[in-house]
Amino acid sequence: MSEALPSWREGPTRAAIVEFIDAVTTEGSPDFVPPEGRVAVFDNDGTLWTEKPMVVQLHYVLQQWKAAAEADPSLAEKQPYQAAVSGDLAWLGAAVDKHYAGDDSDLGLIIAAVSAASAGSSVEEYEASVAAFFRDARHMTMDRSYAHTVYQPMVELIRLLDAHDFRTYIVSGGERDFMRLIAQDYYGIPTQRVVGTGLGLEYDAEHNVVRYKSALAFFDDGPEKPVRIWMRTGRRPILAAGNSNGDVPMLRFAQGNPRSLALLVNHDDDTDRGDAPYSKGAEKAIEAAPAHGFTVISVRDDWSQVFPADSQQG
Amino acid sequence: MSEALPSWREGPTRAAIVEFIDAVTTEGSPDFVPPEGRVAVFDNDGTLWTEKPMVVQLHYVLQQWKAAAEADPSLAEKQPYQAAVSGDLAWLGAAVDKHYAGDDSDLGLIIAAVSAASAGSSVEEYEASVAAFFRDARHMTMDRSYAHTVYQPMVELIRLLDAHDFRTYIVSGGERDFMRLIAQDYYGIPTQRVVGTGLGLEYDAEHNVVRYKSALAFFDDGPEKPVRIWMRTGRRPILAAGNSNGDVPMLRFAQGNPRSLALLVNHDDDTDRGDAPYSKGAEKAIEAAPAHGFTVISVRDDWSQVFPADSQQG
Numbered sequence: 001m002s003e004a005l006p007s008w009r010e011g012p013t014r015a016a017i018v019e020f021i022d023a024v025t026t027e028g029s030p031d032f033v034p035p036e037g038r039v040a041v042f043d044n045d046g047t048l049w050t051e052k053p054m055v056v057q058l059h060y061v062l063q064q065w066k067a068a069a070e071a072d073p074s075l076a077e078k079q080p081y082q083a084a085v086s087g088d089l090a091w092l093g094a095a096v097d098k099h100y101a102g103d104d105s106d107l108g109l110i111i112a113a114v115s116a117a118s119a120g121s122s123v124e125e126y127e128a129s130v131a132a133f134f135r136d137a138r139h140m141t142m143d144r145s146y147a148h149t150v151y152q153p154m155v156e157l158i159r160l161l162d163a164h165d166f167r168t169y170i171v172s173g174g175e176r177d178f179m180r181l182i183a184q185d186y187y188g189i190p191t192q193r194v195v196g197t198g199l200g201l202e203y204d205a206e207h208n209v210v211r212y213k214s215a216l217a218f219f220d221d222g223p224e225k226p227v228r229i230w231m232r233t234g235r236r237p238i239l240a241a242g243n244s245n246g247d248v249p250m251l252r253f254a255q256g257n258p259r260s261l262a263l264l265v266n267h268d269d270d271t272d273r274g275d276a277p278y279s280k281g282a283e284k285a286i287e288a289a290p291a292h293g294f295t296v297i298s299v300r301d302d303w304s305q306v307f308p309a310d311s312q313q314g
Numbered sequence: 315m316s317e318a319l320p321s322w323r324e325g326p327t328r329a330a331i332v333e334f335i336d337a338v339t340t341e342g343s344p345d346f347v348p349p350e351g352r353v354a355v356f357d358n359d360g361t362l363w364t365e366k367p368m369v370v371q372l373h374y375v376l377q378q379w380k381a382a383a384e385a386d387p388s389l390a391e392k393q394p395y396q397a398a399v400s401g402d403l404a405w406l407g408a409a410v411d412k413h414y415a416g417d418d419s420d421l422g423l424i425i426a427a428v429s430a431a432s433a434g435s436s437v438e439e440y441e442a443s444v445a446a447f448f449r450d451a452r453h454m455t456m457d458r459s460y461a462h463t464v465y466q467p468m469v470e471l472i473r474l475l476d477a478h479d480f481r482t483y484i485v486s487g488g489e490r491d492f493m494r495l496i497a498q499d500y501y502g503i504p505t506q507r508v509v510g511t512g513l514g515l516e517y518d519a520e521h522n523v524v525r526y527k528s529a530l531a532f533f534d535d536g537p538e539k540p541v542r543i544w545m546r547t548g549r550r551p552i553l554a555a556g557n558s559n560g561d562v563p564m565l566r567f568a569q570g571n572p573r574s575l576a577l578l579v580n581h582d583d584d585t586d587r588g589d590a591p592y593s594k595g596a597e598k599a600i601e602a603a604p605a606h607g608f609t610v611i612s613v614r615d616d617w618s619q620v621f622p623a624d625s626q627q628g
Binding site: 036123167176177180184190191192194198201202203205208209210223224225226227230231232233234235249252253255256 | 350491494504505506508512516517519522523524537544546547548566567
């Protein structure tokens with residue numbers, strides 16, 4: 001595996017990954033796991049691609065909210081539509097800060113408006129809407145398409161796992177069907193392996209379509225992640241990777257195996273490579289890492305590049 | 315494909331299946347579907363294996379209920395525990411008849427008792443319990459293990475679809491994790507492709523396990539089947555197979571594709587091959603078959619054998 005993971009610097013983190021894959025895939029190894037048990041789960045925002053200045057899904061729904069407020073001006077007086085119309089995103093940032101401080105009042109408004117944006121649409125209509133977004137959208141601060149905001153080292157890790165007969169899943173607090181539109185193209189992860197927050201769904205027999213209802217069905221974060229992993233796979237994964245407090249239960253769940261690898265991406269990059277350092281929402285995970293034996297990935301030290309090499313042309 | 319499907323008699327049903335697979339998997343065909351879109355969904359009870367004299371899961375929970383009533387004699391005075399202790403299964407049959415007549419009062423008692431049987435168990439404890447059941451259990455009227463109550467022609471169909479790069483799923487009203495214990499061994503369908511009714515789950519951080527709660531999370535039947543298929547796969551399947559009224563939405567959902575195959579198993583077998591004729595719970599599906607263009611599989615006419623050839627030794 002010496003030529004694998006070219007965007008990872010030599011060091012203990014890369015060595016731990018290579019050693020783990022070798023141990024669980026080498027027949028005769030005491031830690032050998034047959035292919036059917038090789039399940040690896042990855043958080044998405046902040047783990048597989050950038051989540052700054054805001055999660056990508058929020059960029060999409062801001063466009064939807066703005067359009068909704070243009071169609072119904074009374075909405076523009078209410079949050080989060082007001083923020084979307086004015087382009088003043090401070091309210092959204094404050095809502096997230098309140099969430100981290102334990103106050104979900106504004107987050108509730110955001111979740112309700114996220115659900116409202118797709119309510120009544122068929123899954124196919126939503127697919128077309130999200131696909132159109134990804135065709136045109138540019139990252140808000142970096143001059144590139146979202147295809148070029150993926151973390152190149154993590155894509156290389158997924159490729160290495162593929163080559164060793166792992167099944168890789170996304171397990172994210174982001175909305176499932178939104179991520180499905182890019183998971184194959186950006187990461188090589190097929191739609192059936194995307195697990196995320198679920199908008200309520202119902203079958204419309206008259207039109208023979210599945211439609212979104214007006215409320216969230218479940219929020220796939222924290223202790224919900226192990227539950228959703230079990231529902232989807234019927235397995236306890238042997239590798240889990242995340243970057244925030246909400247990923248701790250998923251990392252711990254993987255660690256219930258005799259041999260496992262729990263990876264925590266630490267956004268400590270203070271260079272000018274495009275992903276600013278931050279730890280908000282990850283403090284507990286980083287603090288707990290030594291006690292739990294999480295393998296911490298330092299973006300600054302372990303990755304020789306963050307984004308794909310051709311990002312400037314993206 | 316002339317040597318495929320050896321337990322299927324020559325005739326229009328077998329020909330329709332072979333022609334469909336050929337049309338969607340031959341490059342250059344106007345109906346060609348790339349491998350990622352080749353999703354096939356199968357109901358389980360009555361479609362892939364016998365459901366008479368009762369669905370197999372009920373055999374398992376009867377044992378659990380009997381054990382629970384022995385541990386707590388007060389339970390033995392209540393249904394469905396009373397039926398389990400006495401071995402008088404007429405009450406259960408009557409409950410199902412009431413369900414078909416639109417009265418789910420007794421079904422509610424059964425569902426509550428099914429949930430109670432696993433409440434508090436970890437998913438691993440439940441796996442061990444169900445695995446022990448399948449090691450020892452014999453079919454209630456036919457002298458064989460449940461491994462020998464699968465429908466051999468349907469297993470051959472799954473193998474043929476595998477050989478043509480389909481992904482086959484079980485989509486059943488039966489409980490998901492119960493079916494997962496046998497899906498690979500009996501049908502060659504892996505755990506991540508088993509969709510079914512879900513018992514409520516929660517993550518127990520202290521013990522690092524996922525546990526069953528005391529209530530059902532959702533019942534995967536009728537209009538819920540297309541919803542659960544979408545959640546699991548992010549696709550509209552191109553082949554669906556079922557045998558009852560509750561499968562009609564799933565068959566119709568598949569038919570929303572430009573080319574699809576909707577199969578309805580009709581239990582019209584009046585020979586002595588072991589699966590008695592019945593249509594209860596399937597009347598509407600059979601009646602609607604011509605209008606909807608379902609391909610009806612006659613157990614009597616289309617299958618040269620129902621169960622695997624070595625069933626008598628099972």
